[in-house]
Structure formats: C-alpha cells, structure tokens
Amino acid sequence: MPRSVTLWLGVAALVAFVASAAFPLHRLLVRLPERWRPRFRAAAWLRAHRALGALAFLLALLHVRPPRGGAGLLLLGLLVACFLSAGLVEALVKRVPQLLSERLRASEPAARVSDRVRELAAAARALPLAPPARAAFEAQLAPRLERPAWRLRPPRFEDAAALLAPLAVAAGADDVAREALEDLRLLVQEKLELDAQRGLEGALAAARALHAALGGALIGLAAVHGASFWFY
16 A cells, blocks of 8 residues: 555544544533534434544554554554453443343442442341341441442342351341341342442443543554654
C-alpha cells in the first residue's frame, strides 16, 4: 500500500477514535436548553460510539504495518487491549442487568446500599437470639453483616445456610428460636444479594473505566505518533 494512503488511513483512524471517545458528552448535552440540544437519545449515541469505534479499529488495522520499535508495539498492544476491553464492557452490559433482575430478589440504588447494609445489621442485632447463639452471632456473623462487601456471583440458598450453621447448633429447638433463626437467614440472604449487586455493578464500572483509560491512552499516543511523523 502506498505510504501516502497509509498516512491518511492513520489520520482517519485517529479522527474516528476521537469521535468515538466523545460518547460521554451526551450526558453534558442534556443540560443544554432544549432548542440547542441534539435530538438524539442515549441509545443512538451508544450505537454511534460502537460504529465509530469499529470503524476506527478497522482503519487502524489497515494503517498499521509490522510495528518496529517500542512505540509501534505499544500502539498495537493498546489497540488490541482497547478492543478487548470494549468486548468485556459489552458482555457485562448484557449480563449484569440480567443477573440483577433474574437472580436477585433484593436490590437498592447504588447510593443506598451502604445504608441498607447498616439497617440489616441493626435488624439482626434486634432478633431474640438465645445467649449461646448471640455469642456465635457477635463473633462470626455480625462483622460480615456490618461491612459492605464485593461478590461477583449471586448467592444461593445454601450460602446463607452455611453462614448460619454455627448459630443453628446453639440457637435451641423452641419455636421462638427457630423463627429468629429464619428471620436472620432472610437478613443474611438479603445482605449477600446486596453484596452481589455491589460486586456486579462495580465490575461493570471498573470495565468501563478500564476501557476509557485504554482509549484515552491510545488516542494520546496515536496523536503523538502522528505529530512526530508529520513534523519529523
């Protein structure tokens, strides 16, 4: 391929990458007066982001020649990593809401998760547990109930039962003890589900942050590469 063609392919790839990276701007544009606001929905911005990203990736592959030197290898590595991180974000965007809606009964807005965890811990402390069960609760279960955690797998019934196993032995066999233990199991189950919500949403946020960081690094290094080639 002629050198001039590869040059303009590189310029086109850089422009497409920059245009694709403008996707977060739609969150700022909604604050503009309505007469100045672009009449695009968030879904349209997302489709444009995907299309421009795919176009930029294709143009970059057409532009690239066998890389020589550290800068060329770094650009190629960032290109591949950016593409893979985009695939990871796409997979999580589809999977995380599905898991949250199908596998979790309890969910809260992200800003409310910590408050709800404290409420669950307070409700658990108020249960009428027998003294041996209370001691086991304070030593083993209370610290886990009071502290928000990250969990990447929705909990099963057996998970809460396993955490309550030491208490079940010490709780006693009367109806009040069994009812308190069942109430505690429901509280523990909700806490595990909130941990799963926190972990899954955190994984999606981390994947998006990684993709944005890789994209920004790729655009910056590509701009430096293009400027150095143009001037020197």
